[in-house]
Amino acid sequence: MAKLATPHAVRGTQDMFGESQERFAHVIDTFNRVRRYYGFKGVEVPVIEPTAVFARSLGETTDVVSKEMYSFEDKGGESITLRPEFTAGIARAYLTNGWQQHAPMKIATSGPLFRYERPQKGRYRQFHQLDAEIIGAAEPLADVELLCFADQLLNELGIDSGVVLTLNTLGDGDSRDAWRAALIDHFAAHRAQLSDDSVDRLERNPLRILDSKDARDAAVVETAPGIDDYLTAEASDFFAAVTSGLDAAGVAWTRNSRLVRGLDYYRHTAFEFVTNRLGAQGTVIGGGRYDGLIEALGGPATPAVGWAAGIERLAMLIDAPASDAPDVVLVPLGEAAMLRAAGLIAELRRAGIAADMGYKGNMKKRMQRADASGARFAVIIGDDELARGEVALKNLRDGSQRNVALAQLADHLART
RNA sequence: GCGAUCGUAGCUCAGUUGGUUAGAGCGCCGGUUUGUGGUACCGGAGGUCGCGGGUUCAAGACCCGUCGAUCGCCCCA
Numbered sequence: 001m002a003k004l005a006t007p008h009a010v011r012g013t014q015d016m017f018g019e020s021q022e023r024f025a026h027v028i029d030t031f032n033r034v035r036r037y038y039g040f041k042g043v044e045v046p047v048i049e050p051t052a053v054f055a056r057s058l059g060e061t062t063d064v065v066s067k068e069m070y071s072f073e074d075k076g077g078e079s080i081t082l083r084p085e086f087t088a089g090i091a092r093a094y095l096t097n098g099w100q101q102h103a104p105m106k107i108a109t110s111g112p113l114f115r116y117e118r119p120q121k122g123r124y125r126q127f128h129q130l131d132a133e134i135i136g137a138a139e140p141l142a143d144v145e146l147l148c149f150a151d152q153l154l155n156e157l158g159i160d161s162g163v164v165l166t167l168n169t170l171g172d173g174d175s176r177d178a179w180r181a182a183l184i185d186h187f188a189a190h191r192a193q194l195s196d197d198s199v200d201r202l203e204r205n206p207l208r209i210l211d212s213k214d215a216r217d218a219a220v221v222e223t224a225p226g227i228d229d230y231l232t233a234e235a236s237d238f239f240a241a242v243t244s245g246l247d248a249a250g251v252a253w254t255r256n257s258r259l260v261r262g263l264d265y266y267r268h269t270a271f272e273f274v275t276n277r278l279g280a281q282g283t284v285i286g287g288g289r290y291d292g293l294i295e296a297l298g299g300p301a302t303p304a305v306g307w308a309a310g311i312e313r314l315a316m317l318i319d320a321p322a323s324d325a326p327d328v329v330l331v332p333l334g335e336a337a338m339l340r341a342a343g344l345i346a347e348l349r350r351a352g353i354a355a356d357m358g359y360k361g362n363m364k365k366r367m368q369r370a371d372a373s374g375a376r377f378a379v380i381i382g383d384d385e386l387a388r389g390e391v392a393l394k395n396l397r398d399g400s401q402r403n404v405a406l407a408q409l410a411d412h413l414a415r416t
Numbered sequence: 417g418c419g420a421u422c423g424u425a426g427c428u429c430a431g432u433u434g435g436u437u438a439g440a441g442c443g444c445c446g447g448u449u450u451g452u453g454g455u456a457c458c459g460g461a462g463g464u465c466g467c468g469g470g471u472u473c474a475a476g477a478c479c480c481g482u483c484g485a486u487c488g489c490c491c492c493a
Contacts, residue, residue, distance in 0.1 A: 054493080063491055213489080362451095
């Protein structure tokens with residue numbers, strides 16, 4: 001029989017252990033801690049949804065729907081899609097569960113998402129995001145609260161330096177339509193100067209020309225009309241309320257009037273927290289107000305605002321978190337000690353002390369493992385100690401050692 | 417989907433114009449040390465050179481394909 005070839009991981013997926021897993025977990029832990037300061041409830045939604053949930057929310061942006069979603073038919077013939085984002089699924093849940101009764105609803109979640117894209121650094125086919133949404137609030141204060149949350153999260157992750165909040169407004173529906181028409185006029189008038197990609201975008205998604213990376217587009221983009229000239233009074237007031245709220249909260253921001261969202265349901269605030277430390281994948285948190293989305297899913301007009309953050313990217317930016325290490329490792333010598341240690345370790349663990357013990361090995365081996373584990377103490381239990389009702393407690397940092405009564409060990413450790 | 421670079425031990429890499437049994441450091445395992453870790457010394461395991469085909473007397477090296485990674489483009493909900 002031929003040797004079996006071990007299957008490999010699917011392209012664009014990753015296995016995590018050790019430091020990479022600890023970084024990942026630290027990002028999520030921090031998110032869940034900070035989210036509570038802001039009164040955001042947790043929410044869990046399915047990884048799979050009917051394809052229509054995403055296809056409809058994305059509208060006619062053909063590339064995204066046709067090329068970049070993981071879709072398949074299930075055994076009943078229904079088209080299913082692995083969620084490529086959180087927002088549409090959450091909006092669907094909001095509608096189908098009657099969560100309107102909780103509005104305004106501040107919710108947060110995290111987990112895996114799937115996009116069929118070419119993998120790059122910090123960009124995978126199965127990737128993971130943090131997500132925060134406020135559904136059912138039309139007030140600019142909701143935008144401010146959400147941005148403060150994001151800002152504090154970056155702060156507590158220790159990556160606020162080198163990251164800047166870039167902010168823009170797309171205005172309300174009327175502002176947006178007027179601006180969009182003006183942009184199309186402008187770009188059409190300079191069609192000859194545009195890059196091929198941007199000529200294409202002119203048909204498909206004209207706002208995207210504004211963040212083209214092609215040098216040929218720069219001059220035309222430079223002279224393009226700005227949103228500010230097309231804002232209605234209401235839209236202008238809204239943006240002013242957001243920015244003054246941020247100022248009041250002490251959140252630094254810079255205006256980027258070229259920052260856009262491609263999809264039609266976005267209104268008013270659009271923002272990205274951007275770093276220069278990740279090459280082409282510089283956005284670390286992105287979001288905006290999507291007042292048009294829930295209607296696009298067949299629901300009532302419902303204002304909403306949210307953001308999402310790539311966990312892998314955040315994990316790359318943080319300092320390595322403290323590694324998981326036990327407080328103590330037990331080192332029993334001999335059969336009798338082994339049995340006594342089995343009881344002792346259970347006691348310690350029930351007392352909330354992280355304790356570990358090898359399954360086998362002589363003293364040297366066990367001491368080596370204790371050292372490698374990063375534990376602060378080794379608890380040595382031999383016949384001599386047992387006879388006296390004691391253990392030898394060795395401090396692995398400084399090498400000092402003292403005897404402690406068995407009965408006192410848990411207390412003693414809890415205090416040090 | 418497009419373009420470029422890369423793929424040798426668990427990890428980081430060396431391997432001369434194609435030429436005997438493919439190397440190093442780190443890590444891992446064992447020993448010096450059957451009641452004391454980190455340091456030191458000694459020893460050991462581990463590779464069908466990503467995979468498949470081709471050229472050649474001879475391929476880790478050259479050619480083609482494929483898979484994967486990296487960087488950029490497209491896209492970015």
